[in-house]
Amino acid sequence: MSDIQVPTNGMEVVWEKPKSLSETRMHYCPGCGHGVVHKVLMETIDDLGIQDKTIGVAPVGCSVISYNYMNIDMQEAAHGRATAVATGIKRVLPDRLVFTYQGDGDLAAIGTAETIHACNRGENFLIIFINNAIYGMTGGQMAPTSLLGMVTSTTPEGRQVETQGFPIKITEMVATLPGTYYITRQSVHNPTAVRHLKKAVEKAFKYQQDKKGTCLIEVVSNCPSGWKMNPLEANQWLEKNMFPMFPPGDIKVEGKLIEKKQITMPEQKETKI
Amino acid sequence: MSEIRLMKGNEAVAEAAIRAGCDAYFGYPITPQSEIIEYLSDQGRKRGMIVMQVESEVAAINMIYGAAGAGARAMTTSSSPGMSLMQEGISYIACAELPCLLMNVNRGGPGLGTIQPSQGDYFQSVKGGGHGDYHLIVLAPASVQEMADFVYLGFDLADKYRNPVLILTDGALGQMMEKVIFPEYDPKAHKPPKPWATVGKSSNRSPNVITSLHLHSDEMENINIRLQEKYRKIEANEVRYELMNTEDADVIMVAYGLTARICQRVIELAKQTGIKIGLMRPISLYPYPFDIIAKLSEQVGGFFVVEMNAGQMIEDVRLGVNGKVPVGFYGRMGGVIPTAEEILHSLQLFMKSIAMKEKV
Ligand SMILES: Cc1ncc(C[n+]2csc(CCOP(=O)(O)OP(=O)(O)O)c2C)c(N)n1
Ligand code: SF4
Numbered sequence: 001m002s003d004i005q006v007p008t009n010g011m012e013v014v015w016e017k018p019k020s021l022s023e024t025r026m027h028y029c030p031g032c033g034h035g036v037v038h039k040v041l042m043e044t045i046d047d048l049g050i051q052d053k054t055i056g057v058a059p060v061g062c063s064v065i066s067y068n069y070m071n072i073d074m075q076e077a078a079h080g081r082a083t084a085v086a087t088g089i090k091r092v093l094p095d096r097l098v099f100t101y102q103g104d105g106d107l108a109a110i111g112t113a114e115t116i117h118a119c120n121r122g123e124n125f126l127i128i129f130i131n132n133a134i135y136g137m138t139g140g141q142m143a144p145t146s147l148l149g150m151v152t153s154t155t156p157e158g159r160q161v162e163t164q165g166f167p168i169k170i171t172e173m174v175a176t177l178p179g180t181y182y183i184t185r186q187s188v189h190n191p192t193a194v195r196h197l198k199k200a201v202e203k204a205f206k207y208q209q210d211k212k213g214t215c216l217i218e219v220v221s222n223c224p225s226g227w228k229m230n231p232l233e234a235n236q237w238l239e240k241n242m243f244p245m246f247p248p249g250d251i252k253v254e255g256k257l258i259e260k261k262q263i264t265m266p267e268q269k270e271t272k273i
Numbered sequence: 274m275s276e277i278r279l280m281k282g283n284e285a286v287a288e289a290a291i292r293a294g295c296d297a298y299f300g301y302p303i304t305p306q307s308e309i310i311e312y313l314s315d316q317g318r319k320r321g322m323i324v325m326q327v328e329s330e331v332a333a334i335n336m337i338y339g340a341a342g343a344g345a346r347a348m349t350t351s352s353s354p355g356m357s358l359m360q361e362g363i364s365y366i367a368c369a370e371l372p373c374l375l376m377n378v379n380r381g382g383p384g385l386g387t388i389q390p391s392q393g394d395y396f397q398s399v400k401g402g403g404h405g406d407y408h409l410i411v412l413a414p415a416s417v418q419e420m421a422d423f424v425y426l427g428f429d430l431a432d433k434y435r436n437p438v439l440i441l442t443d444g445a446l447g448q449m450m451e452k453v454i455f456p457e458y459d460p461k462a463h464k465p466p467k468p469w470a471t472v473g474k475s476s477n478r479s480p481n482v483i484t485s486l487h488l489h490s491d492e493m494e495n496i497n498i499r500l501q502e503k504y505r506k507i508e509a510n511e512v513r514y515e516l517m518n519t520e521d522a523d524v525i526m527v528a529y530g531l532t533a534r535i536c537q538r539v540i541e542l543a544k545q546t547g548i549k550i551g552l553m554r555p556i557s558l559y560p561y562p563f564d565i566i567a568k569l570s571e572q573v574g575g576f577f578v579v580e581m582n583a584g585q586m587i588e589d590v591r592l593g594v595n596g597k598v599p600v601g602f603y604g605r606m607g608g609v610i611p612t613a614e615e616i617l618h619s620l621q622l623f624m625k626s627i628a629m630k631e632k633v
Contacts, residue, residue: 052473052475067482073473075343075482076486078335078362081335088336088345092343113332
C-alpha cells in the first residue's frame, strides 16, 4: 500500500509529511506510539538535512519493518543485536549518523549485554528505546519493563516480584556508564510530550555529529493492543502507571548525571490492567 | 612484493588479513586462536585496520553483519564454543547475503571440551549450524601457507558470491610454525563495488535495506530459491581438492586439514609394507568434491576416511561413493591426534575385510 494522496484543493500547505518518511502505509495498531516516534525521527532527519548520511538499524519487534517507512539506508538486526550491528556500521563509517530503534524486549531482555557494552564503549550513535512495558509483536507477553502487578499473557495474575523480579530501568543503568553522553526519557502520550521528544532527538543527532558518545532516548510508549485498551485509555493508563516507574525527563546531559529523588516502587495492585 | 616469513598458523592468518585489505575485525579471545586478535590488535591497528575486542562472539558476529552490510571487508575468528555462539548471526548473514570471512580453529568438544585440535565441528560448518537452509563456503587448509592463502581466496569468494566464507582449521594448524610466503596482492584490485551497501542514501537512489526478514512465505521461498541457485553455481565452480598417489591405488584415503597431512605419512609407511594407498584431500568442504569421489569409485577397491571426530565427513564420502565400494573409517575424538601408525593399522584391517568379502 503506498502513495497516499492528500488533496490540497488550492489551500496553502502548512504541514507536510517528512520526506524521509516513505509513502508506505504503516502497519501499526491504531494509537500505537511507534508511528509517532517514526514521524518525529524522520522529521528531525529532514530538519537537520542528514537523510543521505543516516543509517538506521531496525529491531525485532513490532517495528521490525520500520525500514519500509524510513526513507534512508537501513539494516535489520537479529533480536537484541541492534547495537552490535550499529557498532559494526559506525566503526567502518564514522562520519555517518547511525541510530538503532529497539523495543524493550529487544533492548532490555535478549540484547542487554549488547546494549550495556555499546554504551560502555561510548559508541557514537543514538539508541531509540521504545518502552511499552510489553512484547507487542509476539502477543503481549511480559517484558523486563512490565510493571509490578501488570497483567500480560504470561503474567495472568499480574507480574510478581517473587517469580519475575522487578521492572528493569535500563536507562538509569546506562546513564551510570562513562561512555554515555545524553540519556533522557521522553514519551509520546500527548502533543507536548511529542514536541519534547523531537527536541531530544535533535539534540542527540547534534551530539553524534560532534562525536560526543552514546545517546539513548527512552520513549515511554503505549501498546493499546497488548494492553487491551483503546488508544485514549492507553495514554491515560501510561501517564498514571508508567510514569511513577519510568518518570520522563533527562537523566544525563552532556555526560553529567542529573540528580533525581529516589523513585519508590508502585503498589502491585495499582498497575493491574 | 612477495615475502617469506616463519610464522604460526594463526599469525599467518592475521598477517594475510591485513594484506588482503580486511577493513574490520571484531572478535572475542578463545584458545587456540587468540593470537589472531593479539596480532591484529598490534599490527592490524598500526596498519589502519579497525580491530576490536568486544563483549562476546554474539556481538562480534553481529558487528561483522553491520560492517559487511556497510560495505567493509570484515572478518572474525573463533574456536568451537565461540562458533556455536555465532551461529545465529551467521544464519542472518547468509540470508542477507553479506560477504565476510569467518574462521573456526576447531578444538575438542562437545561443550567446553579441550583446547586440543579436533575436527568435531564438520557437521556444524558444512551442514548449516544456524537455522534455515543455507551454506557457507568452507575451506580447509592443511598447512600454515594455506592458512594464509585461504584468507585472500576467502575474501575474494565471499565478495564474488556475496556469501560468508568459513576457514575450518584446528588448534594444531593454528599453533604450528612453518614457512609462509605472502604473495603480492593489491586489495584495491580485489574489492568489487558494493552498490547494495548501506552507506547513506544518495538522492539518486532508493534506500538500501539489508534484511533477512521476508514475512510472506512465497517471498521467503523465492529468496530461498535464489540462495539455492547460488549454491548450485558455487558447487559447479568452486570445488577444490588435491589428489596424491590415486592413479594405481588399491584404497584411497579421504582426509582434510591436519589429518590429511598425517595421511601423507601413512602413504609412505604403506609403501614400505607394499600396499598402494592414495589420498583425496578435499580443500573445499562445501562445495564438497562428490564428483571426484564418484569417479574414483570406479577404479578403487574402497575408501578409507580419517577424521578427528566420530565420523562426520564420512557421510559425504558415502554419498559420493553411492554404495559402489566399501568405505572404512578411522577417527580419534575429543582433541586426540591420530598417529600415522594407528591409521595404517586400522587401514590394513579394513583392507583385509575387503579382501575377505571379495573371496566370499
Ligand atoms: C531469537 C529470538 N527470540 C524470540 C523472538 C520472538 N520475538 C519477536 S518480537 C519479540 C518481542 C519484541 O518486543 P519488544 O522488543 O518490546 O518490541 P514491541 O513488539 O513491543 O514493539 C520476540 C520475543 C525472535 N524473533 N528471535
Ligand atoms: S501490538 Fe502494540 S506495539 Fe505493536 S503495533 Fe500494536 S499497539 Fe503498537
